Amino acid sequence: xxxxxxxxxxxxxxxxxxxxxxxxxxxxxxxxxxxxxxxxxxxxxxxxxxxxxxxxxxxxxxxxxxxxxxxxxxxxxxxxxxxxxxxxxxxxxxxxxxxxxxxxxxx
Amino acid sequence: xxxxxxxxxxxxxxxxxxxxxxxxxxxxxxxxxxxxxxxxxxxxxxxxxxxxxxxxxxxxxxxxxxxxxxxxxxxxxxxxxxxxxxxxxxxxxxxxxxxxxxxxxxxxxxxxxxxxxxxxxxxxxxxxxx
Numbered sequence: 001x002x003x004x005x006x007x008x009x010x011x012x013x014x015x016x017x018x019x020x021x022x023x024x025x026x027x028x029x030x031x032x033x034x035x036x037x038x039x040x041x042x043x044x045x046x047x048x049x050x051x052x053x054x055x056x057x058x059x060x061x062x063x064x065x066x067x068x069x070x071x072x073x074x075x076x077x078x079x080x081x082x083x084x085x086x087x088x089x090x091x092x093x094x095x096x097x098x099x100x101x102x103x104x105x106x107x
Numbered sequence: 108x109x110x111x112x113x114x115x116x117x118x119x120x121x122x123x124x125x126x127x128x129x130x131x132x133x134x135x136x137x138x139x140x141x142x143x144x145x146x147x148x149x150x151x152x153x154x155x156x157x158x159x160x161x162x163x164x165x166x167x168x169x170x171x172x173x174x175x176x177x178x179x180x181x182x183x184x185x186x187x188x189x190x191x192x193x194x195x196x197x198x199x200x201x202x203x204x205x206x207x208x209x210x211x212x213x214x215x216x217x218x219x220x221x222x223x224x225x226x227x228x229x230x231x232x233x234x235x236x237x
Contacts, residue, residue: 035209039181041220041228042208049213057180080178081207 016090019070025063027051029072032086037076040064043084110158112148115184116165116174117225120145123162126224130202131187133160151187165226174226181207183220183230192217192233 019025024047031046032038038046044060047053055063064084067073071090076083095101117123124147127133133149136159144166148159165171177184189195196210196219207228208220215235220228 035211039207039220041181041183042211045211045213045218080175081181082179 015066015070016072016093019067019072022063022066024051024053024055024060025067027053028060028063028067029086032073032084036085037083039081039083112159112161113185114161114163115223115225115227115229116170117162117223117227118165118171119225120147120162120164123147123223123225124149127160127162130199130204162225171226178222178226178228181220181228184227186218186230186232189231189233192219192231195219195231 020029027047027050028043031043031050034046035042040057040061044055044057047055047060053060064073064075068075072087074085074087076085115123124135124138127149128135132152134152134155135147136150136155137146137148139146144164147162149162150157150159165174174184192210196206199221200206205222206219207222208218210217210219217233217235219231221231223229
């Protein structure tokens, strides 16, 4: 039981690391940080213009699947449209494991 | 050879004519009864002899799934040029128009994407004077 929980913990944190490991996926998070709630079209436009990412819409969509699995991106259906939202909550697992704010900076 | 006409596939021609004239500001060029539908085209008041936009019925069974797939991903079907995108965005928002993309500057171009209420997304684009 505890082994299963441990596995679940590791796999969910692992997904975040895997999601962050790719520069295109980090660019996706940068652009959603700049403006939350974009269509796939807007995101692709931004990736091409600001990051030189010429990936196909299908490839970007696959990156979004990985980010969604890691909980970093939420696809929200609103009527006939789908908007993409950033959720940075999973990143907390990283700073909870390796806190950044409890140690004094070295002299 | 020159491009004289282009078209958008609309779910309701009368509603489309109202939107493209009353809201967007185009002028009716042709409005001819044609069986169960009409042959309707509009032009820009800035170029009344320019390209006509035909408001064509989307009655073909393949048309609606195609349109829905584009809309779901936020992809505009066509684009219109504007002189002042921010002003048009403010004006059209005031008229209740839904934008799926607010003005976004990318290099020399600023774009926004609106819903034409007839099943299409339309991009507005302003190219900076060089």
